[in-house]
Amino acid sequence: MDEPAYHASRRTINPSPCVFERAILADCAQCELARRHALAEREVVACSLEVARINCTTLESLFRERATFALRLPRPGVPLVHAKAMQLQCGGLRGLQAAVAAPTTDVHAMVKRAQLNDASLLDLPWEQIVSSIVAWQTRRRAPPPDS
Template sequence: MDQDAFRETYREVNERACLFEKSILTNRCDCSHAERFCIAEREGVRCLSDDGQQRCARALRILREQTHFALRTHEDKAALPHGKAMRIQVGGMRGIRALLDPDAEHLEPISDVAELLTRAEQQYGDLRDMPYSRIMPHIVSYEVRSKRPRSSRRSPK
C-alpha cells in the first residue's frame, strides 16, 4: 500500500485519532480510552472518548505553549518533529504524574493518560493552573531514545 492510500484509509478508519498515538505506539504511555488498530501491517490508535480527546488536546496545547522556550519551538501550529512531540507527550505526562504522585516510579510508562489528566483537573481545577515550572524539568530531561554505547567493530579473525 502506497503512502497516499495509507493516509486516506487511515483517516477513514480513524475518525477520532488519539493525540498520544506516538507515545502509546512506543509503549511509553497507555490510556483507557485508546484502541489500537492495524492497516496494512501498520498500527494506529483511535480515541474512544470525545471528552477525553478534548482534554488531551487542551493538555497538549498548554504543554506546547509552556515549552516554546525550553524546546526552541515557534508559536506556529505546524506539526512538531517526532522527538519534540515525544518530549511533550511523555515528559509532560511524567511531570504531571510527579505532581500528583511524588512517590511514584517516574521512569515507568504512564499507565493511563486519561485518568492522569482527569486527576490533574480535579486537583488544580484547570490544567492551566498546574505549576508548569515543576513539570518542565521532566519534559526537558526526557530522552526519546536511550543512548547505548556503540560496540566496537572488530574484524573477524
C-alpha cells in the same frame, strides 16, 4: 501501500485519533480509552471518548505552549519533528504523573486526577512539568556490534 493512500485510509478507519498516540505506541504511557488498530502493517490508536480527546488536546496544547521557549519550538501551526513531539508528549506525561502523584501512566486517569485536584489544567505546576519535558531524552541506539 503508498503514503497518500495510507493517510486517506487512516482518516476513514481512525476518525478520532488519540492525541498521545506517539507516547502510547512508544510505551511512555497507556490509556484506558485507547483502542489500537492495525493498518497497512502499522498500528494506529483511537480515542473512544470524545470528551477525553478534547481534554487531551487541551493538555497537549498546554504542553507545547508552556515548553515553547525551553525547547526552542517553532511557531504554532508548524509541525514538530518526531523527536521534539516525543519529548513533548513523553516528558509532559511524565511530568504530569509526578505533578498529580498518579500511580500509573494512564493518560485519562492522570487528566481526571489533575482536574479533580486543580479544577483546571491551567492551574497545574507547569514549572515542574516543563522541567520534566526538557529533561526527557529519547532512547539511544545501541552501538553496532563489532565484527
